[in-house]
Amino acid sequence: MALDPNVQLFLQAVEQQHGPPLREVGLQQARQGIALMHSLASNVDIARTEDRTVPGPAGDIPVRIFSNATEAVLPVVVYMHGGGWTIGDIGSYDTVCRKLAIATGLTVVSVEYRLAPEHPFPAAVEDCYAVTTWIARHGDELGVDGTRLAVAGDSAGGNLAAETSILARDRGGPTISFQLLIYPITDGTMGFPSYKENAEGYLLTADDMAWFYEQYVPPDVDRKNSMLSPLYTSDLSGLPPALVITAEYDPLRDEGEAYADALQQAGVEARSSRYDGMVHGFLPIDGVIPTATEAIDEGAAALKYWLT
Numbered sequence: 001m002a003l004d005p006n007v008q009l010f011l012q013a014v015e016q017q018h019g020p021p022l023r024e025v026g027l028q029q030a031r032q033g034i035a036l037m038h039s040l041a042s043n044v045d046i047a048r049t050e051d052r053t054v055p056g057p058a059g060d061i062p063v064r065i066f067s068n069a070t071e072a073v074l075p076v077v078v079y080m081h082g083g084g085w086t087i088g089d090i091g092s093y094d095t096v097c098r099k100l101a102i103a104t105g106l107t108v109v110s111v112e113y114r115l116a117p118e119h120p121f122p123a124a125v126e127d128c129y130a131v132t133t134w135i136a137r138h139g140d141e142l143g144v145d146g147t148r149l150a151v152a153g154d155s156a157g158g159n160l161a162a163e164t165s166i167l168a169r170d171r172g173g174p175t176i177s178f179q180l181l182i183y184p185i186t187d188g189t190m191g192f193p194s195y196k197e198n199a200e201g202y203l204l205t206a207d208d209m210a211w212f213y214e215q216y217v218p219p220d221v222d223r224k225n226s227m228l229s230p231l232y233t234s235d236l237s238g239l240p241p242a243l244v245i246t247a248e249y250d251p252l253r254d255e256g257e258a259y260a261d262a263l264q265q266a267g268v269e270a271r272s273s274r275y276d277g278m279v280h281g282f283l284p285i286d287g288v289i290p291t292a293t294e295a296i297d298e299g300a301a302a303l304k305y306w307l308t
Contacts, residue, residue: 004277006289023211035092046098056130062112064090066101074107075148075307078132082155084212085116103300107144116216128160129167136174150178158184162230176240178306180299186231188223192254202249204280236266243302247278
């Protein structure tokens with residue numbers, strides 16, 4: 001399918017800014033840039049937001065709670081934000097989580113895990129697992145039902161959600177009912193054909209991904225390490241059901257769909273859903289790309305199905 005006309009207009013606007021690639025722009029400016037992009041999301045009001053901290057392996061981890069109900073104790077979705085493990089925070093993903101909480105009718109808890117390069121692999125994984133485990137055991141302290149819990153995330157956050165599900169199984173951690181993986185990173189080798197087909201010109205470039213890996217992964221870590229690349233986990237059986245959302249013009253498209261296939265082959269109830277004409281990172285930009293609302297609604301329907 002051709003590139004969606006709304007995406008074309010968005011990419012043209014981005015190109016007119018003549019911004020340098022990530023490896024040239026610098027870390028702080030890159031972090032400011034993701035906040036600017038997320039400001040293109042249409043704003044929404046929600047009944048309850050609350051900032052808290054929960055214990056983590058290296059100190060307290062900030063979280064933000066979103067709920068459209070003021071009194072009910074609801075199932076909970078632990079959300080891990082995108083940004084190549086290097087940029088993004090609970091502030092830049094505030095609107096996405098608001099919309100997910102409204103669309104699902106559930107409580108969403110967004111995790112501000114430690115970022116690379118200050119905190120390289122596997123700091124982000126351990127933070128997300130720690131938050132998920134704590135919420136499952138202490139949900140009443142946050143006003144949520146920790147016994148009915150799902151994980152979700154986009155891009156690097158999709159990677160962290162997948163890894164959290166694997167760690168929960170392997171470490172005897174909490175029961176996770178479902179995983180929503182939105183254009184997730186699953187293969188550190190960057191070897192799938194979509195990396196060449198969509199190498200540049202579609203917002204996220206192959207060179208951007210190489211830069212993200214350089215920030216996050218120490219040189220001595222095997223890119224097929226299963227805590228980095230869930231696709232190389234030797235046994236994927238017994239994991240939570242999954243919906244993997246992918247975008248047609250995305251370097252990560254093939255590895256996301258390959259992970260859904262691998263889960264199916266391991267006996268997990270999983271499926272992939274490709275959004276034709278879309279690029280990586282389209283979910284938060286519903287202010288200019290209406291299809292983003294369709295993806296949020298699809299993910300929300302799956303979360304409601306498995307948690308209620």
